[in-house]
Amino acid sequence: MPAGMTLLEFVRDRLHLTGTKEGCGIGECGACTVLLDGKPVTACLVLAVEADGGSVETVEGEAADGELSLLQRAFVETGAVQCGFCTPGMIMSARGLLRRNPNPTDDEIIEAMAGNLCRCTGYEAILAAVRIAAEGGR
């Protein structure tokens, strides 16, 4: 593996898991968010070799046995998805939040999602979806 290969390139080009998106390539938009050892990272800023021996979770792992997770269902039902390009990163940021903090306050949800840019939805439905997933997970 080339030393300069990013985790994003590894996931998309080597593993062909194209759910993870590139929106800016400099860690500013959050579209490439994945969980590395359970924590959200922007995969464009992490070298693939840094993930050696660690666990990487992408959006493709969120649904289990063909069933959408509660978080995914909430995104579908609240209208949190429009063009969908930011959605995988949003889902992974939300998953990271709910894993470390299953009972987030509204401010904590906003803080956790503020690094993920969306140009379509105006965020309201996205924040609502995370709230619903948090409440349902209790």
Add this chain to the structure above:
Amino acid sequence: MIPRELRVVGTPVVREDAVDKVTGAARYTTDLLLPGMLHAAILTSPHASARIVRIDTELARAVPGVRAVLTGADLDVRLGLYLRDKRILARDVVRYQGEAVAAVAADTLDAARTACRLLRVEYEELPAVFDPRKAVEPGALLVHPDLGSYDHMRGVFFPKPGSNVAHHQKIRKGDAAAALAASDVRIEASFDNPPVQHVPMETHAAIAQALTGGRAEIWTSSQSPYTVRHLLALAFGLSHAAVRVHVPYVGGGFGGKAGLGLEPLAYVLSKACGGRPVQVSMSREEEFNTIPSRQGLYSTIRLGASRDARLTALEATYTWDAGAYADYGVNVGRAAAYSGAGPYALEHCSIDSYVVYTNKVYGTAYRGFGHLEVLWGVERAIDQMARALDLDPVEFRKRNLLKEGDTTITGEAFTAGHGKPIECLEAAAKAIEWGQPSAPPSDARKVRGKGVAMLHKAPAMPTYTSCAAILKLDEDGAADVLVSGVDYGQGTYTVLRQIAAEELGIPVEKVHVTWECDTAMTPYDWQTVASRFAYMGGNAVIEAAADCLNQLRAVASQALAVPVERLVCDNETVFPVGEPQRAIPYRALALGYTFANGNSIGGPVIGHGRFIATGLTNLDPETGQGRPAQFWTYGAHAVEIEVDTETGEIEVLKIATALDAGKVLNPLLCRGQVIGGIVQGLGSALHEGFRFDDKGRLLNPSFVDYKIPTAKDLPREIVPILLENPQPGGPYGARGVAEHPMISVPSAIGNALYDALGIEFTSLPLSPERVLEGICAAGTPRAQLA
């Protein structure tokens, strides 16, 4: 037959595509991996205006994996939507910093980028012009000295050879100069908007494969599959059938992916590589620097009014900063001119809209199509006039808004079918308790203010705009909808599912829109712009469903031995009136009906529907009079803000947006459009704008320096209000509402800012720096403001 009540249309059906989007299964252009596909990179100009003396490609060609290097010298093609003024790669001269001058296709993106870095370009810098107000002056340096020789759409656009004016749109109604001179009260004010970027989260991308026999196959992140096909066919002398354009999922467009984008470059690179597929995709920095933006605008507006608060005249000059190429900019200058007086009844109006070339990144369509920009001026000037008359701004607007019996500034009669702008204003104003003082601010250094603004827009489209829909019934009685309008996030496919389900009388779960437009498979649609897809596509689907029902009834008539006119279609069945027990299910008719003895009749049921714009005219070149609009959508925003007088920061406490949607086809999706549009409008109002240095270099081409709203930037409260005064030609009375929520958000905030501070801000964005500078310049002690 008595029309039954709507069952599916008007309900909050969730979008089917959301499932593939939350799992990562939705495939966008750069997710596609074609056998043998190469990757391309571009080299862009560091200069805003320069002669290309020579390009040395030798080192680049030697990079392992490089398959082709192209420069403008290799490509003698001129492209353009309305005015053919642009090369695929700059040839002889560059006209903006960021313009592509060379491209490399290679086995890997790394190799292509490495090769680009090894290209040696010798430039001779040339003088440049950056301010459109200077560029329009006689004797100004010409961005396109050959303007007179360019092909353009005649009778609609009027470039002025020997100048930088790519289009001059005139609107003349009555005698504005005389009416203004005779007015009791006159005001004059100037406003400006910077260029901004669309910022779709998915940058532009295209894959092309040049096939033998003069054929081309394209996969592209586009709003316009058929326009891409048409313009590629024209540019390269191919037949239309030889160009096949696929549009997979598209990650946002907002107008920036309309027309033609990277497809020609991908095609010529593929040709140069022996027909291997080539992918071209923009980095985010290239998206800012190279891909067209929203044009900047300088406005000067003169308003006259009588002492009894009637608007008597409007004169306006709109000077658009088109940048280096005309693209959609000329049509923005045209459409925003016929909307350029706001939704007001005016007997006398004179507007000159100049679309002016400069040496900057060029402009194109962006959500609102020039209306946010012109209404930034008009709606601020209306507030100034209300103050000059010492009248409440809501009351002043109500006296002058268009109502039945009035005519627009192009002479179109305003009818009940246009909707009710006054109701929109009243509803929005009420939602923020207009007329009541604001609650005390949260901090002693903060002040609060309220403001309103109107908006209006019609689709800007050719008089002959058309589209079609195909509906196929499956053997299980489900239906597939085929269209070539693109759902790049708006949700239109969900609305079309609802319409098909409603008309066919089947559950919405049994209707699917085929995702991926393909010009070889899905029927014609002009392009997905102008907030006209639900309107036109919806009408086409209604007609296609009627065609299916006629086919079903014709076969059922023979099967049941009942005349066609005595048959009813509902609940997935056809049955004689009053005899549902004799029903034949659609699934027994969808591929043809088989009698007990094996005889069969009918065949696969495939319905076809279409829609074409009706009654539109080209505008008179001298007066702009005519009918440009299939329908109009009106609306109003009302906002309450809090301003920090120490930092200049504006917080939006509440924004209420009322739109006359005619009919809300899906309340969940409509709300999503409205909220998304408002927040995008807040970006234009508060944060966004290109900054250039004195050499015309863009200073903020990244998310580090160009901020769009985040989840932290939401107003405390957003109140969408959707009125339903029907549009007679729309599906179920619906109008388009996709672009509208964004328009006039800056105007309402600017008016609220005046209310809060008593300071007139005329430039966007209303960034903390600008607001604070304004506070300091006004010299009012901050304590007094607060």
